[in-house]
Structure formats: C-alpha cells, structure tokens
Amino acid sequence: MALIDLGDVREEPVADPDDRPPRAVGRPARIVAVLLVALLTLAGAAPPDRPAFFTVPATPTTSAFLHGDRFFLVAPTEGSTGEVTAYAVPARGRGRLTPLWRASVPLPLGDASASAYVVGDVVVVSTDLSREGTSRSHAFDVATGRPRWNLPGGLASTSDPLLLYSGDGQGAGTVSAVDPATGRVRWSVPIQPEAASFRFRPDGLDRIVLSPSAGPVEVWDARSGRRLVSRDLRPDGLSVWQRAQPVGDLLLVARHQAALVTAYGLGELDRRWEIRLGLVGYFESCGPLICAHGQTGGITALDPATGATRWRVTRWAGVLTEQDGRLLVSGPGSGSQESFAILDTATGRLVADLGTWDLIGWEPADGRLLAVRPAGTERLVLGDVDVAGGGAHRLDMLTGVSGNCRAGRTLLVCRMLAGEYGVWRLDR
Structure with missing residues (x-):
C-alpha cells in the first residue's frame, strides 16, 4: 500500500487587510494554468501497483495444486467422475480467473483423494482409492488438457522417468518407470509394499x-x-x-x-x-x-x-530441512499447526523457538519456507521461515481467508470465507 504524506496542518497568522500587497495582474490565470498542468500530469500517471489477486470458484471437496504460474483444481462431480481445471495466473491484475481448459477424470465421491503434479509437458493426476487400496494416474497435456495416457498406480517420484507404484490391495505391488510424455513403461520391479x-x-x-x-x-x-x-x-x-x-x-x-x-x-x-x-x-x-x-x-x-x-x-519429533549448519525441527502444536524451532546441527543447541505455524510451501531453489498462522478473526499472518538466518519474518497479513493455504515459488492460494479460492502472486 502506498502512503502519501500530506504534511502537517498548521494555523497560520491572518494578515491585516491593510498590509496585503496589491493583487498581481494575471495571477489567477497563472494559477489556473498550473492546476491544469498538475491535473493532466496526474491523469496520465500510472495508478499505484497493487499485488495481483484473483479468485476461482470451488466446492468444499475441491483440491488445489500449484506449479509455476499454473493453478489446477481437482473436484469430484456427479457419479464416479471428477474434473480437472487448469488456470494460468497473470503477473498483474485482479478479478476472477478464466479456465484454460477442463478435463474429466475418474474420481469417485467418498473415500478417495487426488493429487496433481506437472512433469515436463504433462500434468499427472493420481487418484487414490484408499478403501480399495488401489490408485490410478492420468496424464493431460499441460497446455490444452488433451488426454495423453492413464496407467494403474500412484506417483512415487515426479522426476523423469516418472515412477508409479501400484498395489493390488493384497500385499503385492509393482514400481514402474514411465515416460511422462507417452506413458510408455520402461521397466517394472515387483515389490511388497511393506518391504520397500x-x-x-x-x-x-x-x-x-x-x-x-x-x-x-x-x-x-x-x-x-x-x-x-x-x-x-x-x-x-x-x-x-x-x-x-x-x-x-x-x-x-x-x-x-x-x-x-x-x-x-x-x-x-x-x-x-x-x-x-x-x-x-x-x-x-x-x-x-x-x-x-x-x-x-x-x-x-x-x-x-x-x-x-x-x-x-x-521435545522435537521431526526434521524438515537442514541449511548452513542449522536444522528446522517440529513438535506438537495445536489444531493444524505445529511448533517449530531451529537447532544447531552439530550440537542440537536451540537457536530459535519459532512458535506455532502451519507450513504451506517450500521452495528448494532458495531454501525458504512459507507459513501462516491465525491473527484474530478472518486473518492469517503470512511468514517466511529463514532457517539459515535463524528466524521467521512476517511478510503480509491475509484477510478474509479461512485457511487451507499452499504456496509455490510464484503463487499463494488460500480458501476464502465465501468458499472460493483466492490466488496471490508472490514477490520472492
């Protein structure tokens, strides 16, 4: 937000009418000309640059996924199908995003979950039917939404080759390496899930x-x-x-x-x-x-x-990352939040107790993590956890949000109070 300094308002002494200088000829005209120039200059100036913010409609069962400047929603629909919707998020602007494409994917309602990852030029949506112990992956062209392939198994690795793990629900399974562009299986290894x-x-x-x-x-x-x-x-x-x-x-x-x-x-x-x-x-x-x-x-x-x-x-139970001789560790918190601290890697000595946060994204390229925590009603503090620097820094205050946030390198998405998703551009 840009602030304009209007200065201080002071009471100036009023001059005696008899001491006022004679009115200069042409002064009103010069004042009008100066005001016109000022108005024309202001009219031609660019408005203050506001952070890009967009909204997209969503239902309570919709899941959101981020990759670069792309934003994907996966939502169950009628019967045993779901829908994948892709959006491109502009660098500037505000308002409601228009979908790039939509595609159908099998996604039964009930005891099912889904995840989406971009690998090369495809987005792979994996559905996990936990009740049946089975899963399946569907690949779509990231630019057009055109179906590329679908195979049994969920994602075990999102690099190239893509690794899919499939189980039969009876204790036997397979790990397969797949060409992400074509779905061609390069090799497979039979495994027992509990032994892999x-x-x-x-x-x-x-x-x-x-x-x-x-x-x-x-x-x-x-x-x-x-x-x-x-x-x-x-x-x-x-x-x-x-x-x-x-x-x-x-x-x-x-x-x-x-x-x-x-x-x-x-x-x-x-x-x-x-x-x-x-x-x-x-x-x-x-x-x-x-x-x-x-x-x-x-x-x-x-x-x-x-x-x-x-x-x-x-006190601590989990390690999230190690950077420059310091560890980010977690422990019990409250609700969806955990307690976090930074320890010295060599000695375990406490460097900083960060309190409770909800981690929403980690960018390996710069090693920093984004997190949020409540700040009163309908507000969340957006923070930047700097492990090497030994602290957490407040970046912004998010208003009108209910939570369920996640962040990538360039985008931040949260559920809004009205139920839709809000999408912000990040300046990192």
Whole structure:
C-alpha cells in the first residue's frame, strides 16, 4: 500500500487587510494554468501497483495444486467422475480467473483423494482409492488438457522417468518407470509394499531397496531399473523381523523391535557399525548427521561414520530441512499447526523457538519456507521461515481467508470465507 504524506496542518497568522500587497495582474490565470498542468500530469500517471489477486470458484471437496504460474483444481462431480481445471495466473491484475481448459477424470465421491503434479509437458493426476487400496494416474497435456495416457498406480517420484507404484490391495505391488510424455513403461520391479523403501536425492529418487520378510535385501537403480546388489543380511540366515531404510550412503536396518540398528554400505551392503537405541520409528538425513526418530518422539543425532550419538533432544519429533549448519525441527502444536524451532546441527543447541505455524510451501531453489498462522478473526499472518538466518519474518497479513493455504515459488492460494479460492502472486 502506498502512503502519501500530506504534511502537517498548521494555523497560520491572518494578515491585516491593510498590509496585503496589491493583487498581481494575471495571477489567477497563472494559477489556473498550473492546476491544469498538475491535473493532466496526474491523469496520465500510472495508478499505484497493487499485488495481483484473483479468485476461482470451488466446492468444499475441491483440491488445489500449484506449479509455476499454473493453478489446477481437482473436484469430484456427479457419479464416479471428477474434473480437472487448469488456470494460468497473470503477473498483474485482479478479478476472477478464466479456465484454460477442463478435463474429466475418474474420481469417485467418498473415500478417495487426488493429487496433481506437472512433469515436463504433462500434468499427472493420481487418484487414490484408499478403501480399495488401489490408485490410478492420468496424464493431460499441460497446455490444452488433451488426454495423453492413464496407467494403474500412484506417483512415487515426479522426476523423469516418472515412477508409479501400484498395489493390488493384497500385499503385492509393482514400481514402474514411465515416460511422462507417452506413458510408455520402461521397466517394472515387483515389490511388497511393506518391504520397500526409497532413497531421494536433490534431483529425485535414485534407489529402491527391497527388504522382504524372507530372503535377500536388494538394491535397485531407480533410473535404469537395474538390480545393483543382493545379499541376505539376517544373522545366520534366521528369519527375523527387520526394517531397512536408506539414508545417504548407508542402509540402516532395525531389528529386535527396532532397538538394534545395523548400518551397511548401500553400494555393497557391507556391514559398517551396530548400535542399540530406544525404539526407533524412522531415520533421515540431518545434513552431515543421521537423525533417528523415536517411536514416542524425540530425536537422536548419529555420526554416520561410527553410529556414535552426537546429541539428543526430547521435545522435537521431526526434521524438515537442514541449511548452513542449522536444522528446522517440529513438535506438537495445536489444531493444524505445529511448533517449530531451529537447532544447531552439530550440537542440537536451540537457536530459535519459532512458535506455532502451519507450513504451506517450500521452495528448494532458495531454501525458504512459507507459513501462516491465525491473527484474530478472518486473518492469517503470512511468514517466511529463514532457517539459515535463524528466524521467521512476517511478510503480509491475509484477510478474509479461512485457511487451507499452499504456496509455490510464484503463487499463494488460500480458501476464502465465501468458499472460493483466492490466488496471490508472490514477490520472492
């Protein structure tokens, strides 16, 4: 919002009529000319630049997805179908957006959900029928909405090749690599869903690990579909419960009710170290360390070379990202919000307690996260979480919104009080 300084209003002394100078000839004409020039200048000036804001109609069951300057809505319609609507969001302007295209997609009402991602020149909409344990993916031309292909399975990775996971609801499944432009299946690997785990790199998923209840552990190249290594890791070949998870260059295997953890090199499945921890829920990378998350909360940071404990915290339960030696962690909050804090990666020392927020978007390119939290009735504070900088900064106040926000690199979308979606352009 632009503010115009009008100055201060003062009471000036009134001159005595006898002391007033004689009226200059032609003064009224000169004043009129100056005023005309000023009015013409103001009339030709551009109006103040306001942030771009648009609205689109939506129902309570409509889901919104963002990619660059594109905005997609997926909504159930009559019977067993749904509708995908695509919008292009201009850089300037205000008002209601006009759809680029609409397309039909099978989406039964009830116990079903959907997601949409742009991969290359297609938008892939995956529907998940949780009641049946099945899913299916449908690809549309991102420019026109023309159907390209549809295949069984939901998205496991949105890079190229596209990875689809399909299950039969009976404990068997398949991971398939698909050409996003044509839907051609390049290779497939049969898996047991509860025995499969994945390693993600900054450029996408690159390893699939299969650890079945009996038999060898297998590591597959997710980009070529080639099996890289296979080895039985059970002690003395015994059939014992174990869970395998790749983290960095290691494969961490938890046994004996998740209390005994053994690390193997992911490349050759060679044994590196073994430690005992409390009941471990899962592992993840914490920059140069490995974070082990307890089943009842808490984080233990491990040295990946030896398994030695570097530090432990009990309040926090999840790690979202690590940047420049600092971790963004989360803990219990209220409602849809969680509590967040920034820790020193090397020591676990608290750098900043950020309070409660609802994270709505993360842009890997600049490492910053957007979040919102209530600020009274019908208002949300929009904040920028700067992990490396050690704080959260207020960016704006959103009014007339009910929540359900998400953000990309250039767009922000929230549900408005009247039910429609509001779309803002972001200046990041």
